[in-house]
Amino acid sequence: MLWDALTFQLGYNATLVAIGATLLGISAGVTGTFLFLRKRALVSDAISHATLPGVCLAFMALVALGGDGRNLIGLLAGSAVSAWIGLLCMNWLTRHTRLAEDAAIGAVLSVFFGLGIVLLTVIQTMGVGRQAGLEGFLLGSTAGMLWADALIIAIGGAATLMLVMIIRRPMMMVAFDPEFAAARGLPVHRIDLAMMGLVMAVTVVGLKIVGLILIVALLIIPPVTARFWSERSDRVVLLAGLAGGLAGYLGAAMSASAPNLPTGPIIVLVSFGFFALSLLLAPVRGVLAAILRHLRFQRRVHIRQGLLALAQGQKIYEPLTLRLLRRAGIVRADGVATEAGKARAAKALRDEKRWELVRSDQAHEATAALYDGLRDIETVLTRDQIAEIDRRIGGPQGVLT
Amino acid sequence: MLELAAVQGVSVEDQGIDNSPLAIRGLTVSYGQKPAVFSVDMTVHPGAMTAIIGPNGAGKSTLLKAALGIVPPLSGQVTVYGQPLGQQRAHIAYVPQRASVDWDFPTRVIDVVLMGLSRELGLLGRIRARHMARALDCLHRVGMRDFADRQIGQLSGGQQQRVFLARALAQGADLYLLDEPFAGVDAATEKAIIAVLKSLKEAGKTVVVVHHDLVTVTDYFDHVFLINTRKVAEGPVAEAFTAETLQAAYGGRLATAQIDQISRALG
Amino acid sequence: MSGEEFVPLSLTPLLIGTFAAIACALPGNFLVLRKQALIGDAISHVVLPGIVVAFLLTGVISTWPMMLGAAGAAVVAVVMIEAIRRLGQIEPGAAMGVVFTTMFAGGVLLLEQTDTSAVHLDVEHALYGNLESLIWLDATGWSSLLDWEALAGLPPELPRITLTLAGVILFTWLFWRPLKISTFDEGFARTIGIRTGALGMALVITAAIAAVAAFDAVGSIIVIAMFICPPAAARMMTNRLETQIIWSVVFAITSAVLGYVLAGYGPLWLGSGDAVSAAGMIATISGLILALAAVFGPCRTRAGAPSSA
Numbered sequence: 001m002l003w004d005a006l007t008f009q010l011g012y013n014a015t016l017v018a019i020g021a022t023l024l025g026i027s028a029g030v031t032g033t034f035l036f037l038r039k040r041a042l043v044s045d046a047i048s049h050a051t052l053p054g055v056c057l058a059f060m061a062l063v064a065l066g067g068d069g070r071n072l073i074g075l076l077a078g079s080a081v082s083a084w085i086g087l088l089c090m091n092w093l094t095r096h097t098r099l100a101e102d103a104a105i106g107a108v109l110s111v112f113f114g115l116g117i118v119l120l121t122v123i124q125t126m127g128v129g130r131q132a133g134l135e136g137f138l139l140g141s142t143a144g145m146l147w148a149d150a151l152i153i154a155i156g157g158a159a160t161l162m163l164v165m166i167i168r169r170p171m172m173m174v175a176f177d178p179e180f181a182a183a184r185g186l187p188v189h190r191i192d193l194a195m196m197g198l199v200m201a202v203t204v205v206g207l208k209i210v211g212l213i214l215i216v217a218l219l220i221i222p223p224v225t226a227r228f229w230s231e232r233s234d235r236v237v238l239l240a241g242l243a244g245g246l247a248g249y250l251g252a253a254m255s256a257s258a259p260n261l262p263t264g265p266i267i268v269l270v271s272f273g274f275f276a277l278s279l280l281l282a283p284v285r286g287v288l289a290a291i292l293r294h295l296r297f298q299r300r301v302h303i304r305q306g307l308l309a310l311a312q313g314q315k316i317y318e319p320l321t322l323r324l325l326r327r328a329g330i331v332r333a334d335g336v337a338t339e340a341g342k343a344r345a346a347k348a349l350r351d352e353k354r355w356e357l358v359r360s361d362q363a364h365e366a367t368a369a370l371y372d373g374l375r376d377i378e379t380v381l382t383r384d385q386i387a388e389i390d391r392r393i394g395g396p397q398g399v400l401t
Numbered sequence: 402m403l404e405l406a407a408v409q410g411v412s413v414e415d416q417g418i419d420n421s422p423l424a425i426r427g428l429t430v431s432y433g434q435k436p437a438v439f440s441v442d443m444t445v446h447p448g449a450m451t452a453i454i455g456p457n458g459a460g461k462s463t464l465l466k467a468a469l470g471i472v473p474p475l476s477g478q479v480t481v482y483g484q485p486l487g488q489q490r491a492h493i494a495y496v497p498q499r500a501s502v503d504w505d506f507p508t509r510v511i512d513v514v515l516m517g518l519s520r521e522l523g524l525l526g527r528i529r530a531r532h533m534a535r536a537l538d539c540l541h542r543v544g545m546r547d548f549a550d551r552q553i554g555q556l557s558g559g560q561q562q563r564v565f566l567a568r569a570l571a572q573g574a575d576l577y578l579l580d581e582p583f584a585g586v587d588a589a590t591e592k593a594i595i596a597v598l599k600s601l602k603e604a605g606k607t608v609v610v611v612h613h614d615l616v617t618v619t620d621y622f623d624h625v626f627l628i629n630t631r632k633v634a635e636g637p638v639a640e641a642f643t644a645e646t647l648q649a650a651y652g653g654r655l656a657t658a659q660i661d662q663i664s665r666a667l668g
Numbered sequence: 669m670s671g672e673e674f675v676p677l678s679l680t681p682l683l684i685g686t687f688a689a690i691a692c693a694l695p696g697n698f699l700v701l702r703k704q705a706l707i708g709d710a711i712s713h714v715v716l717p718g719i720v721v722a723f724l725l726t727g728v729i730s731t732w733p734m735m736l737g738a739a740g741a742a743v744v745a746v747v748m749i750e751a752i753r754r755l756g757q758i759e760p761g762a763a764m765g766v767v768f769t770t771m772f773a774g775g776v777l778l779l780e781q782t783d784t785s786a787v788h789l790d791v792e793h794a795l796y797g798n799l800e801s802l803i804w805l806d807a808t809g810w811s812s813l814l815d816w817e818a819l820a821g822l823p824p825e826l827p828r829i830t831l832t833l834a835g836v837i838l839f840t841w842l843f844w845r846p847l848k849i850s851t852f853d854e855g856f857a858r859t860i861g862i863r864t865g866a867l868g869m870a871l872v873i874t875a876a877i878a879a880v881a882a883f884d885a886v887g888s889i890i891v892i893a894m895f896i897c898p899p900a901a902a903r904m905m906t907n908r909l910e911t912q913i914i915w916s917v918v919f920a921i922t923s924a925v926l927g928y929v930l931a932g933y934g935p936l937w938l939g940s941g942d943a944v945s946a947a948g949m950i951a952t953i954s955g956l957i958l959a960l961a962a963v964f965g966p967c968r969t970r971a972g973a974p975s976s977a
Binding site for chain 3: 097098122139224272
């Protein structure tokens with residue numbers, strides 16, 4: 001069943017949904033990356049909730065004009081207008097009042113949504129009888145999607161993607177360092193608005209498939225996922241598009257393969273699956289890698305401190321230090337240093353002296369900046385340089401083992 | 402020789418721990434993979450004014466914050482008057498770096514100073530006339546008595562710094578820790594703060610200040626602690642604040658001309 | 669309007685709406701000041717999965733399992749947000765976005781998968797509540813307030829939100845000083861021995877409990893308006909925290925009462941027959957109050973402080 005869905009053999013509607021969801025996932029992932037790198041991920045939450053009153057008003061207007069209230073283009077246009085108004089409200093609140101952005105986001109999100117709910121109940125009492133479709137915009141509803149709807153989503157998604165590609169450079173500069181961008185003469189405020197406009201476009205396009213509450217997930221989760229795998233912004237953008245597209249495709253296929261699997265939530269959960277895997281397993285930024293690194297680092301710190309304490313005849317207070325020293329064969333079970341331990345302790349102290357000299361000597365300034373208390377001096381200086389330093393320190397030689 | 406010392410655990414420095422207002426042993430703090438402070442020992446001399454100095458990013462503030470338990474250390478121990486930090490909070494007052502709070506917070510100057518009395522007031526204790534009088538007196542000592550009802554965001558940087566010093570005074574502590582109190586303040590404020598600190602010292606209190614202006618060290622302080630990730634030197638100004646120790650702490654980062662200037666100031 | 673009509677039909681929803689608004693506004697003040705307003709957003713989204721899981725585990729729709737489930741979900745969400753933020757080195761907003769959307773999606777999925785048609789639990793209801801339905805059928809007029817038999821027929825939501833409000837007030841009163849200090853200057857709070865981590869968590873749990881209790885009345889999204897709008901508007905009115913709290917309560921009550929009345933009678937005045945969503949109207953009114961405060965409030969702009977040294 002799932003295989004059939006994945007290979008587009010589950011019928012016309014499922015195929016439409018899968019193609020639409022894939023395109024949506026790609027454009028949401030790519031667009032969301034800029035938002036995420038700008039550290040304004042949750043602005044998308046305000047934008048998406050702010051679409052609701054627009055949808056309702058557009059429906060009412062369409063009906064009042066005698067048209068079909070469910071005309072997708074009309075509804076999406078309405079949602080775009082109200083999302084844009086919500087965005088302007090949010091910007092105004094953060095720029096002209098003492099409210100921080102988080103409070104402004106929350107206020108716009110909840111008030112616009114509340115107003116939308118009021119309008120929704122007004123529509124329910126209008127007795128038009130065809131309002132059922134509007135609730136679908138909350139959580140998305142792909143049942144009975146029409147060819148025209150899919151076409152709108154596909155065109156909208158592709159257009160957004162193209163726009164993103166056109167203005168990606170200025171957006172990236174603003175996301176990376178707004179002050180530098182402003183100094184370079186870029187209109188930061190306008191670029192921010194353009195970024196938000198693109199987010200809004202993705203939101204509007206995605207309303208039909210995943211709904212306004214969950215579209216946020218498509219804008220946030222793939223970029224966060226992609227960030228684990230690369231330090232280069234252009235790659236993050238690509239990976240986010242890939243993760244988003246894949247989640248959209250797999251999610252839509254899975255939801256088509258069994259009953260009672262709503263498309264929007266499944267796409268979000270698949271996306272989260274990718275995120276969770278990345279969080280745990282990514283090679284550098286992943287949790288497992290970080291834990292291993294931290295343990296190794298902590299071990300190095302404790303052993304180094306222990307060695308220095310031994311060499312200077314100081315008492316070692318930390319139980320963890322003693323345990324690590326014992327395990328490394330530096331001290332015996334009773335806390336007395338072994339022969340090897342003594343040699344290493346003497347070497348550590350000697351290194352410390354060498355570093356001291358390096359750090360107070362202007363000639364070694366670049367090297368001195370590398371000092372972190374742990375680095376072996378052999379890794380930054382040549383044997384000759386070390387010999388030269390040892391000559392200046394004086395005292396016993398031959399601990400360079 | 403090595404074994405003996407390790408077993409008995411006696412070193413010269415250990416003897417000062419019991420009566421030192423603040424003793425730090427083997428403290429390492431790391432943000433990520435690079436230690437900001439590495440294996441630092443520090444024994445603050447009671448009743449002295451000590452400056453913690455070192456180049457930017459040398460771990461001065463981190464040392465203070467870790468000593469106070471604001472940032473978690475990777476290893477090491479801190480004792481305050483011979484006891485673990487947790488039981489000794491009442492003896493310590495801390496003045497944070499100025500930029501670290503939200504200046505738009507809805508609170509007045511007097512409210513900030515009253516926060517210094519919160520240990521005494523407990524959860525629900527009412528603020529009585531004597532508390533108010535004490536808070537106002539602390540404001541008076543820093544020359545901010547007339548600003549008691551202002552919102553803190555309406556003050557200048559130097560005035561804000563003085564309010565935080567007043568809060569520390571209200572705590573009635575024995576050990577005062579200040580993080581860069583002179584950074585970005587006007588001359589009047591610097592004078593006011595140093596006068597208060599000197600009066601604290603005369604009253605037998607211990608004062609530790611993270612300081613960045615090398616030229617004023619000899620005027621203001623009697624002890625110094627030089628740090629650059631590791632401890633460089635520690636002791637009375639005359640012994641520990643020398644051209645050699647400065648060179649060791651600042652390395653190439655301090656121009657030779659500056660060192661000359663300071664050594665001349667040192668005489 | 670006469671007591672015969674007002675007491676059974678409007679008194680209880682009005683009280684429930686008002687109490688819910690206050691219970692959310694109180695912790696909301698601190699959330700807004702801590703720049704954690706969106707924690708309210710996250711909490712309100714995860715209430716749904718919490719309640720669904722509680723229902724799946726117990727098989728019944730009853731108050732306490734649902735309260736526990738939702739509070740548990742809030743704690744899980746906060747822990748996950750913190751974990752992702754720290755372990756993945758991701759900014760808090762994005763970490764929140766990842767967690768609450770995922771948990772919400774999980775909740776919707778579970779709801780679709782289980783047969784809850786027999787019980788009163790559906791997504792729309794969860795999203796925007798049903799304040800109007802919380803009526804007191806046993807009441808006949810003001811005299812019913814003294815009639816034990818009629819009082820027994822009060823909608824259970826009323827005692828629940830009353831108890832919650834009492835708890836929230838108690839928490840705020842008891843921990844007023846540490847909350848204020850740790851919100852203003854967390855480093856200082858730690859040096860005087862306040863356990864800021866535990867206190868922050870307690871604040872979030874309090875907010876979560878308020879959100880759950882308010883959930884019946886106004887649904888999970890509009891709760892955010894209760895958390896944010898009255899405190900944000902109050903922020904524009906004063907430079908003292910004590911006064912700000914009072915303003916926020918006033919605004920919360922105004923939104924709830926005005927919102928309920930307008931939703932019920934506004935359409936009648938406009939000549940339409942049916943009422944609109946009271947919860948939505950309450951959020952709308954709270955937004956209007958915020959807008960007015962943002963334009964006219966005496967303390968609406970940032971204090972003229974040098975932002976950095």
